Amino acid sequence: MFDRLQDIDWASMEHAYGSAEEVPALLWALRSSDAGARHKALDRFYGAVHHQGSVYPPTAASLPFLFELAADVATPDRAAVVALLVSIGRESLERGFEDDGTEIEYYPPMGCAQAVAFLCERGVEFAELARDPDPDVRLAAIPGLGLFLDDADRAAAVLRERLAAERGIAARLRIVEAAATLALRLPAVSQQVMDWLAVLAADPAQSPATRLAALVQRARCAPDEIGEDVVPAAVGLLRETARALPVRRIAPAPNRPATPADTVAPQIVAAFEDLDRHTRVHAPTTALLRTFHEALGAQVPERTAVLAEQLSSPDPGSRLDAVRMSGELMRTWRGDHTRLLLLVTDQLTTADQEVAAEAAAVLESCHPIAAPAREALAAHIDAQRTAHSPNVWAAPQALLRKSHQEAVRALVRLGDARALPSLLAALDSDVDAWRAIQVAGHLPQAADQLVPRLCDHLRRIDLSQQWTEMSANAILSALAALGDPAAVPVVVDTLGAAVRHERHGVTRSALKALGAFGPAATGARDTIRSLTTATDAHVRPAAVAALWAVGGDLSEVMPLLLGLLDDRITFRISDAADLLGEIGPPASVALPRLRGLLTQDYEWVRVHCAAALWEIGGQAEAPAVLDALLQAMAKNSATANHVVDCLDRMGPLAAPALPLLREQLAQPRRGGRFHSIDHDEALQRVGCTLIARLDPAAPGAPAPRTA
Structure with a gap:
């Protein structure tokens, strides 16, 4: 060949x-x-x-x-x-x-x-490879029996033969998985295979791992047939499997080639490290349990019961994988996750720093619902500072450093100032300071201590180097969130440097920051005004918004906004509509154009323009606004946050939206923009409040959710 x-x-x-x-x-x-x-x-x-x-x-x-x-x-x-x-x-x-x-x-x-x-x-050749003398070849070939061998009876026979012959847990789990794949691919053999899996699951002569695999793969073949006894049986077998398998230390991650610190943003380096970290599997049953969670789908209490058992394993690698799966469940599916949050929180005190770091990272990523973990996070951070010095943020032990940093970030995301000492230590030492900068905006009560340090970091950034853009954007975002006008001079200097070096992303971030300071940034009005004619797609609308925020001159801003409404770039139209809505009734000259844009092809443009119509025109525009909002949300559920926020402002006039609101909130998966946990929790909170307000007497009206 x-x-x-x-x-x-x-x-x-x-x-x-x-x-x-x-x-x-x-x-x-x-x-x-x-x-x-x-x-x-x-x-x-x-x-x-x-x-x-x-x-x-x-x-x-x-x-x-x-x-x-x-x-x-x-x-x-x-x-x-x-x-x-x-x-x-x-x-x-x-x-x-x-x-x-x-x-x-x-x-x-x-x-x-x-x-x-x-x-x-060539499917039959996988049967021969599955019998190869080399165990690694056999292990690699086994899935091919389920995927490619069209002779179902032969494939099933070979799988039975291999299960009887193979002793290793990895091979046995893969054989049972291949059997389920065969059943799903070839319906003619489906019942035969599922019956075999049922027999295996109940056979006390088989190892608990094999029985667990058979139970899970049987559920994978027919998720609609998962009965009430399946999860308790799986939990029992999982417990037996954990007792039967040896406890091993978590293997260290493979070394990556060192990345030059002066050419690549630290955020990019960390992103690749996280990618490596999340693709590593530490326990032989992890893939199997992922399959089980997929089969259980929206059954959150049942999945929580399984994860509770996983998180109680004596094997740290199993717990590490379980912590990650717990985060995936909470970020993907709606439900009461309090129990699971507390189970993950318990992992903060484990002796294995990698598990503790992962637990803290999950709590950070789930911060909209992580309030029950607040006290445990604060205690964990305090204990680390006591045991390892106040500068534990920069500890030389990589896993300890990561564990502390993740916990600090999680507590800061909750707006808790008890994390401030470590945050300040990070900014002062400049060790992994970017990780502190990313969350600093969540502590506005500490602006007097954070802003001078953030400004110092911003002054030291060299925008002639492209790799520094991400860091500059993060600092500007934090300064905008903190809202302290003391940062205006350094932001203005950064804006000038960004324009000189044609760093359009940084220019936009600096304009947004100046807009957040409002009239306190009036001294930068001329510079901002000069950028309202910029050719970059993002800079121009940001400059117009900043010009309005710092000066409030309607006669100057309205022609610019009307020009953006006529733009062909959709996000420029949406940005202009948002600002027009902020201006409100004084922007009534824009009403005819906004009405016309309700027929625009892109639903996101229609949503932003409809919201602006309501803010400017009020009740007279309600029918057209409501129609545009409901059509957009029905077509694209990602618009739901914007739609529901506008409906909330419309009050009783939003009553026709009740059926669609209930439909949105009845979905088991998280929704809203990006289907992210923060957007979804906001969607549920506003949506439940709105339903209760519009129809308080309705049976089963949902109560507003609390974290």
Whole structure:
């Protein structure tokens, strides 16, 4: 097969980063005797030819050669090649076909259908690879039995055979998973496989991990059939499994190449570190339990019961994975999460700093509902400062430092000034100061201590270096939130530097900050005015908004706003509408244009213009405003926060929105903009209050939620 490698016109195909002409060299390198060359080639293949799971024409065209490598016992790292084959096939099935089995049309053309057809033709070879003498090859090949072997009876027989032969927990869990995949892919064998899984789950001769896997995969096959006994049974088996498995220390993360501190923003470095951290799995049952949580879906109390057991494991890696899953549940699904929050909070006092850091990070990300953790966070921070010195924020032990920083950030997000000493230590030491800056705006009561330090950091930023933009934006955002006019001079200086170096993002942030200071920034009016004609899409509306905030001259601002309403860039229209709504009735000259924009194609523009219409025109505009708002929310639930806020201001006139409001709040998944926990909690709070106000006598009217 490799003799025909050059017969393919690789240069005519493209992968994620352009021409696929490098693919033959990558395939050759996978059979190299040099381990470094093989590792580099595999990384590049995953990074470009199979980028983030994508399947391009050259990905599919590589399959025959990858199969030859997998079948050749002389190939080094055969297991890695088999795993690559399975990944390509799995992603092809998941991305390339609709639920009804019809092929999804891609642009540009992808190779999913070609890949699936080839792998199913060779499906029987996965049965042979699953019996390979090399246990790593067997482990990598097992999923292929469920994914690609179309002879269902043969696949089921091989899986039964392998389960009887394999002793390792990883292989056994993967065999049971492959059986469920087979049942879902081939309905003809579905009942047979599910019956087998049910027998396995009840068989006391099997290990608790195998029984747990069978129970979970049976639930995956038929989530609608999950009975009341399934979760208690799973919790019991999970407890037995935890007792049976050895307790191991959490393995250290692999070292990343050092990033030059003067060329890459620290936020970017941390983002890649977090990506590495979140893709690591520390317990053999984690993937299985993720499957169980997916099957349980919106059953929050049941999932909380499972997570409670996971969080009580003696194995720190299991608890670490459980903390992450807990955060995912609370951020994705609505419900009363108090119990789960407290269970995560209990992990702050664990001896394992990585688990404690993860718990604090989850509490920070869930800060809109994290009030029950406030006292525990404060006690944890105080204990660390007592035990390790007041400068524990900059502790040389990486895990201790991370644990403290995450806890401080979580407490600051709750607006609690007990975190202030560590925040000030961070700004004074300049160790990971960016992490403190990101949350500093949540402590306006400490502005007198924070603002001078933030201004000092801002003065030291060199905007001639592009990588400093993120840091400048974060400081400006914090200063705007704190609202202390003492920051005006340094913000004005930063605005000038941003304009000189054409850092448009920083220019916009500086304008927003000056707008937040209002008339206290009047001295910067001429500079702001000069930017109202800027060509950058974001700078111009920000300058107009700042000009109004610092000067309040309607005759100067109205022509600029009317010009933005006529713009073709949608966010400029929305920004202008927001400012017109802030101005209110004095902006009545804009009413005809705002009415006309209610027919604009983009629902976000309609929402912002409708809200402005209400603020300017009031009751006379109510029918058109209400119609635009409800249509937009019905079409795009992400608009719900904006819509509900406007409905709240409309008072009794919003009564026709009641059915849609109830429908929105009845959804089990979080909604609102970005489906984020902060937007969703605000949506529920305002929505419940609005429903209670509009129809207080209605049976079952929801009460406003509290954190």
